[in-house]
Amino acid sequence: MSSTTNYILGVYDDEDEVLHAVGEVKAKGIKVEDVYSPFPIHGLDVAVGHERTRLPIAAFMFGTLGMICAFSLISYTMVFDWPMIIGGKDFFALPNWIPIAFEGTVLFTAFGLVSTFCISNDLWPGNKTLPLDIRTTDDKFVMAINLDKNKVSADDIKKALKESGAIEVNVK
Structure with a gap:
C-alpha cells in the first residue's frame, strides 16, 4: 500500500465482530479494501469480496x-x-x-x-512492508477502507465503523 493513499482503519477486538462488521459496512455502500487479523478467519475472504485464488x-x-x-x-x-x-x-x-x-x-x-x-504477494528478501496497525500481529483486527476508492464521505465511514462495533477509528 502506498504512503500517499489515505485509509480509515476500524480496530476490532473480536473476530466475530469484524466478520459481521464487514457485512454491515458493505451494506452501507462502503468498499472495504482489506481486513488484517493475527490469524485466518473462516469466511472473511468471501465477506470482503476477494476472488478465488488461482x-x-x-x-x-x-x-x-x-x-x-x-x-x-x-x-x-x-x-x-x-x-x-x-x-x-x-x-x-x-x-x-x-x-x-x-x-x-x-x-x-x-x-x-x-x-x-x-x-x-511482494514477499522477496529485503522488501520492507509496514503494517497499517502494528497490533494486527498480536490481538487486534483492523478493517482498512481506502478513501480514494469510496464515494462515501470520511465522516460517514467513521460513523459506520463505530456503529458496527469498532473500538477505535483511525485515519492513516
Whole structure:
C-alpha cells in the first residue's frame, strides 16, 4: 500500500465482530479494501469480496512441467545418451520411471508455488512492508477502507465503523 493513499482503519477486538462488521459496512455502500487479523478467519475472504485464488492452476502447470522435464531427462539419459540393459529390461522401461517422474512433479510444484506466492504477494528478501496497525500481529483486527476508492464521505465511514462495533477509528 502506498504512503500517499489515505485509509480509515476500524480496530476490532473480536473476530466475530469484524466478520459481521464487514457485512454491515458493505451494506452501507462502503468498499472495504482489506481486513488484517493475527490469524485466518473462516469466511472473511468471501465477506470482503476477494476472488478465488488461482494457485491451484499454477500448481497443475508446475506439476505438469515437472513431469515433462523428469520424463525427458530419464528418456534422454536411459535411451539415447547411456543406454544400459538393467535386469533384462528394455531401454524404454516406463513403469520404472514413474517414481522418479512423481518426485520431479512434486519438486517442481513445491518450488514453483513458493516462488509464485512470494512474487504475487511482494514477499522477496529485503522488501520492507509496514503494517497499517502494528497490533494486527498480536490481538487486534483492523478493517482498512481506502478513501480514494469510496464515494462515501470520511465522516460517514467513521460513523459506520463505530456503529458496527469498532473500538477505535483511525485515519492513516
